[in-house]
Amino acid sequence: MELVLPGVGLTFWMLLVFSVLLFLLKKFAWKPILTMLSERENSIEEALKSADQAREQMAKLQSDNEALYKQAREERDQILKEAREMKDSIIGEAKRSAEEEGKRMIMKASEEISKQKAVAIAELKGQVATLSVSIAEKLINNQLSNSEEQQSIIAKQVNSLNNNQQAIA
Amino acid sequence: MPENKGLSTIKKLQNFTLIVIFALFSPINTFANQAISSSDTTHVEKTEHPAAHGEAHGHGEAEAFNPGKMILDHVKDAHDWHILDYTSNGVSHPVSVPLPVILYDNGLHMFMSSKFEHGHAVVESKGNYYKLHEGHIYKTEADGHIEADAKGVVSNAAPMDLSITKNVFALLFGAVIILLIFLTVAKGYKKRGVGAPKGIQSLLEILIVFMKDEVIKPSVGKHYAKFLPLLLTIFFFIFINNLMGLIPLFPFGANLTGNIAVTMILALFVFVVVNFSGNKHYWKHIFMPDVPVALWILLIPIEILGVVLKPFVLMLRLFANITAGHIIILGFFSLIFIFGQKNLVAGYGSAVFSVAFTLFMSVLELLVAFLQAYVFTLLASLYIGSATEEHHHAEDHH
Secondary structure, eight states: OGGGSOOHHHHHHHHHHHHHHHHHHIIIIIHHHHHHHHHHHHHHHHHHHHHHHHHHHHHHHHHHHHHHHHHHHHHHHHHHHHHHHHHHHHHHHHHHHHHHHHHHHHHHHHHHHHHHHHHHHHHHHHHHHHHHHHHHHHHHHHOOSOHHHHHHHHHHHHHHHHHHHHHHO | OHHHHHHHHHHHHHHHHHHHHHHHOGGGGGGHHHHSOOHHHHHHHHHHOGGGTTOTTOSBSOOOOOHHHHHHHHHSOOSEEEEEEEEETTEEEEEEEEOEEEEESSSEEEEEGGGGTTTTSOEEETTEEEEEETTEEEEEOTTOOOOBOTTOOBOSOOOEEOOOOHHHHHHHHHHHHHHHHHHHHHHHHHHHTTSOOOTHHHHHHHHHHHIIIIIIHHHHOTTGGGGHHHHHHHHHHHHHHHHHHHSOSTTSOOOOTTSHHHHHHHHHHHHHHHHHHOOHHHHHHHHSOSSOGGGHHHHHHHHHHHHHHHHHHHHHHHHHHHHHHHHHHHHHHHHHHHHHHHOHHHHHHHHHHHHHHHHHHHHHHHHHHHHHHHHHHHHHHHHHHHHHOOOHHHHTTO
16 A cells, blocks of 8 residues: 555655756757757758759759750751852852853953954955055066056955955954 | 474575575565574564564564565665675674655754664654654654554654655666766757767667657647657656666666656646646536536536546556566566575576566566656647647637
């Protein structure tokens, strides 16, 4: 029976000691311990959250990179295509202008030739006339008696010159 | 007498075994002087020293081994801390650590418990005379006469006894240990901040976090934070003192958490906190339960009874479990001496089994030490939780 009856002394001491223990532990142990534990919980939670954010950002960055890469490739293709087209057009243009130039030069040359030819012919004609006159002089000097005959000879000479000129033209 | 020869052999056996057992299990040592027995002289002892009859730690020729008394002497409180007994010339001498006696009897009286000489001497203090009888201090005349009736009820006046008894000493010692442990842990947290814990800090963090997150938080509910210091203190107080009660040698091994006064104060704290933090729903549930008014006359007394009964059961459960653990271990050791008194071989034989069983029980008690601390804290948390719970269906009317 005595076992289940609380003793006055022990009850008193227990009340005192437990109250003091509770007070001391609350103030000097539980407060720092529980504060630190909850702080650590928060810091772990924050770390996890920021890790998640970092992962998201990484994924976003990766997709951004891919898009950039794709765009760059497209741009490169575009540039290459344009360059090829430009090359083709430049070559075509050059060809065309060269052809035109050639044609123009040929035309100019032929014009010049025909002009030169005309000049030459005119000169030739003059020389032929001079020659003819000198020939005629000679002939006159030699044979003035037979003038008719002489004139026909001159005509013959001149005609043959004309024919030669036509053949050249 | 041939019987005497047998008894002296038993004495030798008991002396030897006692030395071994004292080294292992001092809580059971109170049977020492009873174990060294001589039935012939018991009667003389009784007649010569009626006041010392049954006193466990008395000098002189000891009585027959009485396991029930030995066990009760251990699980009860005492004014000195009994370590062992030795026998010389057939007279047993108890060896114990004297503890301070503090009495309030029209002024404070303080002296060491060794002055009682284990109940044989009358102590004079400031003109008053005191005597230790059956573990209690009574006021006597100078002759030290204790007036007891046939049932053993003493009619002498008893002063208010605030002595540092065995359990008070264990309580103070335990409180110092707990303070040292948790101040070290707190220092670890201050030093390392939110960094990884180390040493004893990481050992206890497991328990603190377990109790906080798995027991107190889900049981108490959202206002759990302000009850954490009390509930954690209760848990570690019970747990550490339970464990210290399992360590056999002085200054451990007291049956502190198996003392009803200790569990009563623990339960009282829970009772006060539950009822002071109880919200209006808690009180409405008790005094205006959600039943027809006619049933109130039946239900209100039951609810009021429940308020008292909950902490009362907390008190009894812890007390009974820890005391039972101590009794079982002591019971197994008593078997050695019960058999040893009948037959020497039986004594040695039963010692093997007793030690094995005690070992098994001690391991089981390690589990019980945690389990009872856990259960006490869990139920206290649940009581607080139900007192502070908010009933949403009731708030809808506002």
